[in-house]
Amino acid sequence: MIDVIIIGKGPAGISAALYTQRANLATLIISRDGSSLDKAAKIENYYGLEEPISGKELLEIGEKQARRLGVEILKEEVIGITYLYDEKCFKVSTEKSEHYSRTVLIATGQPQKRIAIDGLEDFEGKGVSYCTTCDGFFYRDMSVGVIGNGAYAVHEAMELEAFTKDITLFTHGADLDITGELADKAGRFKINTRPILKLSGDEFLQEIHFKDGTSQKIDGLFVAYGTASSVDFAQKLGIITENNAIVVDNGQSTNIEGVFAAGDCTGGFKQISVAVGQGAVAGKSIIEFVRHMKK
Known part of the structure; x- marks a missing residue:
């Protein structure tokens, strides 16, 4: 069993992983490619960029930074999250494998649009x-x-x-x-x-x-068209959602102990800087949560 599984390798997920990994928490990121940021041609409003950079380049830099610190990144599609009461941990299932962790961070971005069918x-x-x-x-x-x-x-x-x-x-x-x-x-x-x-x-x-x-x-x-969204995962776990977003407190904790959320999936101002900040806060909260579990 590892300490934290992060679903999503965008700014929020990578930011959280930088904190948890540096705190010596075994961290696994699971995510497929193809986020909305991956399609952004130019990023000009993010701190520290002297020249514009594409969303794809920014994501690649973040991924390399996380790997350099020892974060494992698995490029698979997450299809389910289950809490195992006997083992007191979460099982995260992909189309190819299963993984177990003490905590889960949902950082999968904004839910996809629903399929358009007359009467749906x-x-x-x-x-x-x-x-x-x-x-x-x-x-x-x-x-x-x-x-x-x-x-x-x-x-x-x-x-x-x-x-x-x-x-x-x-x-x-x-x-x-x-x-x-x-x-x-x-x-x-x-x-x-x-x-x-x-x-x-x-x-x-x-x-x-x-x-x-x-x-x-x-x-x-x-x-169940396309891939599972953050709200899909939340509903199955009993996490409170509002206006198609996951409800979190000031520490990015959901109402389910051990589950956190950060980035666009929590609603609000959808900006890279906001996602990075929420990821950092979530990382800090996860560190405190896991250390308390291990006492």
Whole structure:
């Protein structure tokens, strides 16, 4: 077991890692490439830059700095976070591996935009859900679906197996983008690759309509399109969110002991300088938390 797992290798995550690693806390960062900062052509409003620098360059500098101090950085997609009560630690699952830590810092940036499907928002809370852990129980022995074509979607479908065996993966016209062990596990579910036109029902969701004119009856539909966002992780752990952001205190702690959040995922002024500052505060809080645990 290590001391801290940081999900996200942007300014907030790297900043926190610099503090935790220097405090001799075993630190692992898990994150895929492709953040919004990675696409920024020029950064001109960050302290210490004499000349403009691209977001990609800034991220590379931060990553090299963290590695130089001994931080391990794993380029994988996180698909789930679970608290193990018997071991008193967190299990962080990726599409390839599992890791265990005393604390977790969520620094995954702003949640991605939800997929645009006619009727999706109309049936939120009425058959459409974004959290299998929260709502799977209500669909025992019913017909349910998961929208998505990647590792996160397969993980969510596997979560639903505790409640029902009638599970369909709806890829919305995309090919399945899964490799390794999860690709084998995806074979346990029905796969529907047709593009979705709309959702329909009376008071609750009843049917999915496809662009080819066909339709399918459904009781519940879980959205897991793309990769898991900070809010997805928060909801599953019981973390309080507000306005699509994670609620934290002055020390970047959430309402769940041992879980911290920093950067754009906490809302507010979305700037690199703010994310770096929050990461530093989170790092300090994590250090104090872990040292108290080890006493």
